[in-house]
Amino acid sequence: MITFVPLTGFLGAGKTTTMIATAQALQARGHRVAVITNDQGAELVDTALVRSKLDSVAEVTGGCFCCRFEDLVGTIRALVDGAGDVPVDTVIAEAVGSCTDLQATVVRPLRSHYGESMVVSPLTTVIDPLRYLAFDRAAQRGEPESDLSYLFRQQLTEADVIAVNKLDTISPERAAELMTRLTADYPNAAVIGYSAKSGDRVAELLTAWDGPSGNRAVDLQVDYDRYAAAEAQLAWMNQDVQLSADEPVDLTAWGRQVLAALGSWAQCAGAVVGHAKLTVEAADGDFAKLSLTAAGTEPTIDRAAGKPATSARVIVNARVACEPGELDTAVRDAVSTANAALGARSSSTAPVSFKPGYPRPVHRLAATGA
Structure with a gap:
């Protein structure tokens, strides 16, 4: 049983x-x-x-x-x-x-x-x-x-x-x-x-x-x-990002910067954050996982990466009360902010934000x- x-x-x-x-x-x-x-x-x-x-x-x-x-x-x-x-x-x-x-x-x-x-x-x-x-x-x-x-x-x-x-x-x-x-x-x-x-x-x-x-x-x-x-008020994003850099990057710090920037945008836009989460995973399987549950708050580190890396795969899950296009832009800008702060580059899949059906x-x- x-x-x-x-x-x-x-x-x-x-x-x-x-x-x-x-x-x-x-x-x-x-x-x-x-x-x-x-x-x-x-x-x-x-x-x-x-x-x-x-x-x-x-x-x-x-x-x-x-x-x-x-x-x-x-x-x-x-x-x-x-x-x-x-x-x-x-x-x-x-x-x-x-x-x-x-x-x-x-x-x-x-x-x-x-x-x-x-x-x-x-x-x-x-x-x-x-x-x-x-x-x-x-x-x-x-x-x-x-x-x-x-x-x-x-x-x-x-x-x-x-x-x-x-x-x-x-x-x-x-x-x-x-x-x-x-x-x-x-x-x-x-x-x-x-x-x-x-x-x-x-x-x-x-x-x-x-x-x-x-x-x-x-x-x-x-x-x-x-x-x-209620479900349709939330834009849902699951984004795949490839991260690279000439010098090893602190994966946890990069993730924290992304979520902090996203949280600041949500606070300014008056957008309710259901949650925003991401993993930053290096080729050897080491990864950081962070989350944000309210606009303008400090991201939570659920798991810190063990060491810096020059490349990583990033998965972003974000659920925010806004239009899908707005969330696509906000996440793209947050990634750019983190790249500039940590000396990284990134490429991503096409925007995938959507609103759930009935x-x-x-x-x-x-x-x-x-």
């Missing part, structure tokens, strides 16, 4: 870091764990990071799990069948950060069609407390709910577990107030605060996955037009069909 753990949550919440931390914790307990990343496009930065930490990794691209349901099932089967002498017993999968309605379109269909071979854990929504507080401040000011705020709220409403990641980024008093508020506002969910980066209280999240599914009998009423409009799930089961 396979245990399937579904993760959802808005862009930049730390789903990938959570997936790595929990997978490693489960492995330490003797489990054989595989993980699945997911995105609207291809060439995923997160997949490279996960593969540097875990052995059994796959991805579903070209749409969310709800619209790629059969691909998800096929990927789970491939991971289990290809596990070798020690079979996989747990699969953790993170959905696209702009996806919602997963109870009806993924969790219930899996339980209904594959319940004899698979236990589906409670649906976990990972949130960044600073992102939550930003949306909450807008609501407290009486501003009309934006489509992005609507999407964020739907992800919380359908959660069996609300996993408040990065709790160490706010004060203890603010953290306690936030946890109390979430527990009151979402009574069907278990609310867990932790830090995936440090590993603090990750064990409590694993315990919650063994608990009941509080939203199992609740039907989420999703306005798919608003859902689609979400059309393969299945949508009501609670009575669970």
